[in-house]
Amino acid sequence: MDYEPVIGLEVHVQLATASKLFCGCPAAFGASPNSQTCPVCLGLPGTLPVLNQRAFEWGVKVALAFDCQLACVMKFDRKHYFYPDLPKGFQISQYDQPLSQHGHLDIALGPSTKRIGITRIHMEEDAGKLLHDPVQPASYVDFNRAGVPLLEIVSDPDVRSPEEAYQYLLDLKAVLGYLKVSTCNMEEGSLRCDANISLRQVGTTAFGAKIEIKNLNSFKAVKAALDHEVHRQTSLLQQGGTLAQQTRLWDAKAEATELMRTKEEASDYRYFPEPDLVPFVIDQALVERIRRELPELPAQRCARLAKAYGVSPYDAQVLTQHPSLAELFEGALRLYPHPKPVANWVMGEFLGYLNANGKEPDEVQLRPEWLAHLLEAIDKGTISGTMAKELFVDVLAHQRDPNVLIEERGLRQIVDEAALNQLAEAVIAGHPESVKDYQKGKANALMYLVGQCMRHSDGKANPRQVTEVLKKKLETA
Amino acid sequence: MSESLCRLPIHQLRQAIERGTCDPRELVHQLLDHITQRNPSLSAYMTVDPERLKRQLEERVQHGPRGRLFGIPITVKDNLCVTGEETTCASRMLTGFRPPYSATVIERLRAEGAIIIPRANMDEFAFGSSTETSHFGPTKNPRDPERVPGGSSGGSAAAVASDLALGALGTDTGGSIRQPAAFCGVVGLKPTYGRVSRYGLIAFASSLDQIGPITKDVTDCALLLSVIAGHDPKDSTSAPTKVDDYVGGLSPSLQGVRIGLPAFSDKGLDEMVRERVGEALKTLWRLGARPVEVALPHIDQSIATYYIIATAEASSNLARYDGVQYGYRAQEGKGQGARGEGEGSRSPKPTAQNALIAMYQRTRQEGFGEEAKRRIILGTYVLSRGYYDAYYLKGLKVRTLIKQGFDEAFKRCDVIVMPTSPTAAFRLGEKLDDPLQMYLSDIYTISANLAGVPAVSVPCGFTSNDQPVGLQLLANTFEEAKLLQVAYAYEQSTEWHHRKPVISEQ
Numbered sequence: 001m002d003y004e005p006v007i008g009l010e011v012h013v014q015l016a017t018a019s020k021l022f023c024g025c026p027a028a029f030g031a032s033p034n035s036q037t038c039p040v041c042l043g044l045p046g047t048l049p050v051l052n053q054r055a056f057e058w059g060v061k062v063a064l065a066f067d068c069q070l071a072c073v074m075k076f077d078r079k080h081y082f083y084p085d086l087p088k089g090f091q092i093s094q095y096d097q098p099l100s101q102h103g104h105l106d107i108a109l110g111p112s113t114k115r116i117g118i119t120r121i122h123m124e125e126d127a128g129k130l131l132h133d134p135v136q137p138a139s140y141v142d143f144n145r146a147g148v149p150l151l152e153i154v155s156d157p158d159v160r161s162p163e164e165a166y167q168y169l170l171d172l173k174a175v176l177g178y179l180k181v182s183t184c185n186m187e188e189g190s191l192r193c194d195a196n197i198s199l200r201q202v203g204t205t206a207f208g209a210k211i212e213i214k215n216l217n218s219f220k221a222v223k224a225a226l227d228h229e230v231h232r233q234t235s236l237l238q239q240g241g242t243l244a245q246q247t248r249l250w251d252a253k254a255e256a257t258e259l260m261r262t263k264e265e266a267s268d269y270r271y272f273p274e275p276d277l278v279p280f281v282i283d284q285a286l287v288e289r290i291r292r293e294l295p296e297l298p299a300q301r302c303a304r305l306a307k308a309y310g311v312s313p314y315d316a317q318v319l320t321q322h323p324s325l326a327e328l329f330e331g332a333l334r335l336y337p338h339p340k341p342v343a344n345w346v347m348g349e350f351l352g353y354l355n356a357n358g359k360e361p362d363e364v365q366l367r368p369e370w371l372a373h374l375l376e377a378i379d380k381g382t383i384s385g386t387m388a389k390e391l392f393v394d395v396l397a398h399q400r401d402p403n404v405l406i407e408e409r410g411l412r413q414i415v416d417e418a419a420l421n422q423l424a425e426a427v428i429a430g431h432p433e434s435v436k437d438y439q440k441g442k443a444n445a446l447m448y449l450v451g452q453c454m455r456h457s458d459g460k461a462n463p464r465q466v467t468e469v470l471k472k473k474l475e476t477a
Numbered sequence: 478m479s480e481s482l483c484r485l486p487i488h489q490l491r492q493a494i495e496r497g498t499c500d501p502r503e504l505v506h507q508l509l510d511h512i513t514q515r516n517p518s519l520s521a522y523m524t525v526d527p528e529r530l531k532r533q534l535e536e537r538v539q540h541g542p543r544g545r546l547f548g549i550p551i552t553v554k555d556n557l558c559v560t561g562e563e564t565t566c567a568s569r570m571l572t573g574f575r576p577p578y579s580a581t582v583i584e585r586l587r588a589e590g591a592i593i594i595p596r597a598n599m600d601e602f603a604f605g606s607s608t609e610t611s612h613f614g615p616t617k618n619p620r621d622p623e624r625v626p627g628g629s630s631g632g633s634a635a636a637v638a639s640d641l642a643l644g645a646l647g648t649d650t651g652g653s654i655r656q657p658a659a660f661c662g663v664v665g666l667k668p669t670y671g672r673v674s675r676y677g678l679i680a681f682a683s684s685l686d687q688i689g690p691i692t693k694d695v696t697d698c699a700l701l702l703s704v705i706a707g708h709d710p711k712d713s714t715s716a717p718t719k720v721d722d723y724v725g726g727l728s729p730s731l732q733g734v735r736i737g738l739p740a741f742s743d744k745g746l747d748e749m750v751r752e753r754v755g756e757a758l759k760t761l762w763r764l765g766a767r768p769v770e771v772a773l774p775h776i777d778q779s780i781a782t783y784y785i786i787a788t789a790e791a792s793s794n795l796a797r798y799d800g801v802q803y804g805y806r807a808q809e810g811k812g813q814g815a816r817g818e819g820e821g822s823r824s825p826k827p828t829a830q831n832a833l834i835a836m837y838q839r840t841r842q843e844g845f846g847e848e849a850k851r852r853i854i855l856g857t858y859v860l861s862r863g864y865y866d867a868y869y870l871k872g873l874k875v876r877t878l879i880k881q882g883f884d885e886a887f888k889r890c891d892v893i894v895m896p897t898s899p900t901a902a903f904r905l906g907e908k909l910d911d912p913l914q915m916y917l918s919d920i921y922t923i924s925a926n927l928a929g930v931p932a933v934s935v936p937c938g939f940t941s942n943d944q945p946v947g948l949q950l951l952a953n954t955f956e957e958a959k960l961l962q963v964a965y966a967y968e969q970s971t972e973w974h975h976r977k978p979v980i981s982e983q
Contacts, residue, residue: 039578043797045571045679046558046580048712078793080860082837089796139829141801270860272869275683275790277713 003199003237005230006207007159008119009168009222013151013182014126014190015058020147021125022049022092027149029188033131033142041147043087048276055149058181059099059123060282060290062151065175065297066118068103073281076123076274081267084141085128093152095271097279098122105155106299107164107171108317113299116168117156126150145189157196157207162226169193169219170321174298177362178323185360186218193222199233199243208233209243213257215250225250228257301326309339318347322361325350331368336375345371349392370395374402381462382412413462417469423461424469427452438474446470482507483640484977487549487697488724490643494548501548505534505592508550512641518622521636523555523567523596523613530594537592545704547590552642554597554633557688558677559583562595566602566679567611570844571804580677581712582646582688582705589704597645598632602795603653603681604848605629606918609909612846617905618660620943620978624902627657633691634661638978644701645691650681651783652898652922654689655934659897659947662936662976664698664964665691667922669954670929671716673702674709682790683714685783685926694974695935695965699723702957721958727965732765734963737890739773745917747900753938753946754896757967761894764966771886771893775878779924780916782879785859785872786927792856795849800840807839851912876927883928887953892963895921897934897947921949931957935964936973945973 020027023040040047063070077095103118128146132139153172159165173184173191184191193216198208211229216222228250233243247266248257273279296304298320305326306316320326325346332342350366357364374392377383383391383406391411395402406412427449428435437445446467453466482490482504493499509527516522530550538548553559556566558576560583565571583593600610608631609615616631618624619639626635630647634657637645647654649667658665666689673688680686690701703724708717736758743751762768800806845853859868886893898918908915925932930951937948948967952960968974 039576042802044576044578044803045564045566045574045797046556046576046677047578048676048714050711050713080793080796082796082799082834084799084801084833087797087802089799090793268862270793270857270862270865272789272793272860272865275714276680 001238002202003234004160004202005162005226005233006157006198006200007161007165007226008157008196009155009159009165010194010196011153011155011169011172012192013062013153013176013184015055015149015151016180016182016190017052017055017058017149019052019054021052021055021123021149022147025147027147029183029185029190031144033140034144036144037146041087042143043089043146049092049274051277051280052149055123056280057286057290058149058179059121059151060287061179061294062153062176062181063100063103063121064287064291064294065179066103066105066121066153068100068118068121070100070282070287071097073097073279074099075279076277077271078274079124079269079271081269083127084139085130085143085146087128087143087146091125091127092274092277093124093271094122105168105172105175107167108302109164109167111313114158114164116158116164119154119156121151121153124150124152157198162223162230165195165226166219166223169222171298173219174321178295178297178301180295180323192216193219195222195226197226197229197233199230199237209245211243211245211257212247213250214247214260217252221250221252224252224255225257228255232257295323305329309333309343311339311343315343315347318351319343324361328361328366328368328371332371332375335369335372338375341375342371345375345392349389353393353396364396365399366396367401370401377402377406382406384413384459384463387411387413387459411460413460420461420466420469421473423453423457424466424473427456428470428473435474446474483511483643485643486693487546487644488700490549491545491547491700501538501592502534504548505530505550508641508643515639515641518617519619519635519639519641520598520614520616521619521626521632521639521641522552522594523565523598523611523632524563525594525596530592533592537590541590541592542588544589545700546586548592549590550592550594550643551586551701552594552597552633552636552645553583554599554630554645554647555595556599556603556648556679556681557583557595557646558679559593559595562593564595564679565612567599567613568601568845568849569612569805570798570841570849571679574804576677578677580688581674581709583677585705585707586646591704594642597630597636597642597647600629600631600653601846601849602679602791603629603648603650604791604852606652606656606915607903607905607908608632608635608657609905610846610848615905618902620662620945621902624904624944625660625907627660627898627902629653629657630665630691631657631660634658634663634665637661637663637691637693640977644693644697646688646701646705647691648678648681648686648688649922649926650685650687650787651926652919654691655922655932655947655949656898656919658691658934659936659945659949660902662939662945662973662978663691663693664695664933664935664968664974665689665947666698666702666933666957666961667925667931668702668706668957669716669931670926671714672718672931672955672957673705674707674712674715676709676711680790680794682787683794684790685787687926695933695961695968696724696727698933699727699961699965702961706957716955718955723958723961726958726962728962729966729969730765731761731963731966734766734892735769735890736761736766736963737769737771737886737893739771739776739886739893739895741773741895741921742777745899745920746896747940749940750896750898750900750946753940754894754948757937757948758894760967760970761963764970766963769890771890773879773882773886773893773924775875775882776924778875779879779927780920782872782875783919783923783927784855784916785868786876788852788856789860789869789872790856792853792860795845795853798841798844799837800844805840805844807836807843848912879924880928883924883930883951883953887930891952891956891959893951895949895951897921897949901940901944901946925951930954931960933960933964935968936976937967937971938973939976
């Protein structure tokens with residue numbers, strides 16, 4: 001029997017607003033424990049929440065970017081559970097009247113796209129964080145994160161493979177990056193994902209027992225955990241076993257999921273309307289203003305790049321995955337109007353550098369003019385292609401214009417005829433054996449002599465020119 | 478006579494201070510002497526720190542703003558946060574909790590120059606109608622130490638009635654200002670929901686709680702309301718509605734005022750209370766008001782509705798008392814395992830998890846009193862999966878019907894009149910073990926909270942054994958000015974508010 005996976009994803013995105021969702025505390029990551037807290041986010045008795053207008057507007061922006069229908073009236077609800085990182089004993093979330101519902105995201109699958117439904121996008125506050133002392137038998141609570149605004153983006157169960165799930169997350173993150181509402185950093189927890197997966201026989205429509213997977217710390221982990229679950233559940237079903245609803249934890253080291261709790265152990269969150277916050281009537285004029293101000297989104301930009309610059313659909317997709325890549329590409333093109341080499345450098349050298357250093361595109365500055373200057377310098381023969389690649393790393397590492405580095409380091413290629421003649425003569429004089437070999441017809445000898453010229457010039461000789469000069473001198477010798 | 482200043486209403490003291498005939502220092506020292514003498518037998522305050530108060534007095538007199546309450550001490554219930562002062566809701570759970578912030582009402586009082594006297598006794602977390610559930614012991618009724626002062630703001634009402642306070646703030650979720658005001662023979666007002674900021678009020682039931690004044694007369698009530706009312710950006714449920722001139726609007730005439738007389742169940746209504754309310758109505762007619770019959774359908778469901786909504790919200794509001802951050806934490810028991818053994822992992826390992834749960838359970842078991850536990854359990858039940866629709870959702874629907882009933886009634890009348898409580902003050906211990914009887918003592922006050930309308934209790938006479946009876950007046954939302962005007966006109970034509978309790982020294 002053949003089974004197909006039915007997958008839905010729940011993504012939590014921290015909004016990078018200056019302040020928290022219901023108080024004025026800074027929401028930034030990385031401050032010393034409990035330095036960004038106040039009576040409201042500490043949940044001290046008597047304090048009351050007040051909605052952060054900016055967070056609300058950003059929520060609307062995200063909802064619109066995913067073509068969601070905004071609620072006319074949204075309200076907040078309390079979700080109850082006990083945990084030391086939850087200062088009020090409940091989380092302010094949204095239950096039956098969320099910010100928005102019924103949206104979608106078109107994900108790239110090879111040359112085509114697939115539409116994944118978005119069930120809902122709602123707002124809620126983040127919890128604090130437990131810190132476990134590795135030496136003392138003690139735990140501490142850091143409430144800096146408590147009250148940081150979160151959006152929960154819940155997909156419809158439209159995803160049919162771990163690969164689709166991975167692409168969905170990439171494309172979702174791209175949209176959020178374009179909206180500039182979140183740092184989307186999984187390591188810092190500003191983007192978090194839980195996955196729901198069930199299996200059913202191909203050709204049937206009923207859903208199987210839903211398994212929720214938690215502790216997914218990267219997009220790759222999501223894919224790996226889903227792959228693992230597909231195999232685990234398939235073999236279980238094929239052996240005649242049955243599945244029951246449960247929550248499982250991904251263990252990245254063991255590359256397996258383990259049982260966390262069964263349906264019977266699931267908590268009753270006792271949702272009820274948050275009485276400290278009145279229901280919000282969503283102002284349609286505000287929604288329309290935000291809609292007008294929406295930036296160009298990845299899918300639109302991808303289509304435009306392919307059309308305007310003739311880059312391949314794949315290249316366009318890679319270039320638009322992150323707004324700063326696309327901005328770099330288009331910015332460099334304005335100064336150096338050759339799409340192919342610019343695309344190659346952005347996708348090859350720049351992405352390669354980022355991957356090697358584990359950085360996101362917006363974490364390393366590459367000014368468009370730096371890339372343009374570099375490519376111009378190659379074209380002019382000021383530096384060689386090989387030198388350019390080395391120089392590029394220094395441009396990024398030192399955050400300097402390549403033209404400045406070329407001058408400072410005297411990297412300018414030797415293109416002066418007289419200087420090259422002098423260099424060639426010295427090398428020929430110093431390697432009579434090679435000259436003989438060349439005259440015997442050994443082609444390698446020429447390459448060796450070119451290499452010696454490069455060495456003696458500290459790599460600054462223009463290799464093409466120096467080859468010509470050597471050839472001429474050897475022929476006439 | 479050493480007590481003379483403390484017996485005066487605030488509006489008279491204000492004039493005397495302005496004229497220079499009363500020194501706030503003398504006033505406060507007299508009050509402190511009086512409290513030191515009388516509080517041990519009354520327990521209107523849980524604790525009083527005279528030295529701390531004297532320091533505050535000096536700071537206020539020298540640097541305080543010369544506002545509408547300059548030099549006037551105001552007593553506040555123990556569920557209103559005051560910076561640096563222990564604020565416990567009369568619960569073991571909040572022992573030692575000193576908030577680093579003040580309630581908005583406290584800041585407003587201080588902005589007018591008031592001196593704050595904290596720690597008026599109350600039922601634990603405002604759960605009760607007698608101030609007997611206080612972890613620190615019950616407050617006595619100043620007129621009869623065998624009787625309760627009412628509750629939950631019993632400490633505030635008893636203090637005002639016995640001149641241990643010039644004026645006080647209480648809180649009212651189902652009658653907790655009005656019923657003790659009635660039992661103690663003073664004036665108590667629950668404002669419109671949203672009229673006064675709840676920021677810094679330790680919540681019992683957020684959609685019902687309101688802070689209001691308990692005072693010696695209606696003029697003081699109007700004065701305190703005008704100070705504490707108004708929009709507060711820190712409370713999303715506080716209304717931006719304009720604050721009327723409550724003191725300036727007081728007038729002795731009731732010409733043309735329509736008084737709504739609702740048909741209500743008089744089961745359990747004490748005969749003497751019925752008589753006093755009947756006499757009060759005659760006074761109102763004599764002053765020019767005229768009666769209008771109004772219907773308040775569904776009002777008989779108010780107690781049931783209230784105990785669903787209020788306990789649901791209470792169970793949620795009290796979830797934060799888990800022993801983790803502040804207040805009471807149970808000591809570790811034997812064999813519970815050490816806390817926090819989950820090194821390196823995101824969630825504590827099973828042993829630590831068990832120790833954590835044990836800490837929660839014991840903290841809440843030991844920290845909360847019986848009534849608090851009863852309400853948490855009730856509220857948790859009505860919000861549980863499978864019961865929510867039948868209880869909480871149904872409760873919200875009935876609440877809407879009750880509100881609509883008031884909307885209709887106020888189309889036909891200006892003010893509705895009812896008794897405040899079906900009986901006068903009952904004896905200590907009389908209802909403590911019979912929660913249902915205790916709950917029924919709020920039968921006439923609860924609907925104002927469910928509907929969000931303002932209501933005031935004013936003294937309207939005494940029972941044959943000299944216990945005060947309260948007359949309750951209710952008005953439409955944000956019509957406190959009208960409400961206070963009727964209360965004032967009634968008060969000015971009677972002598973009840975001048976009859977002070979006489980307590981035998983013990």
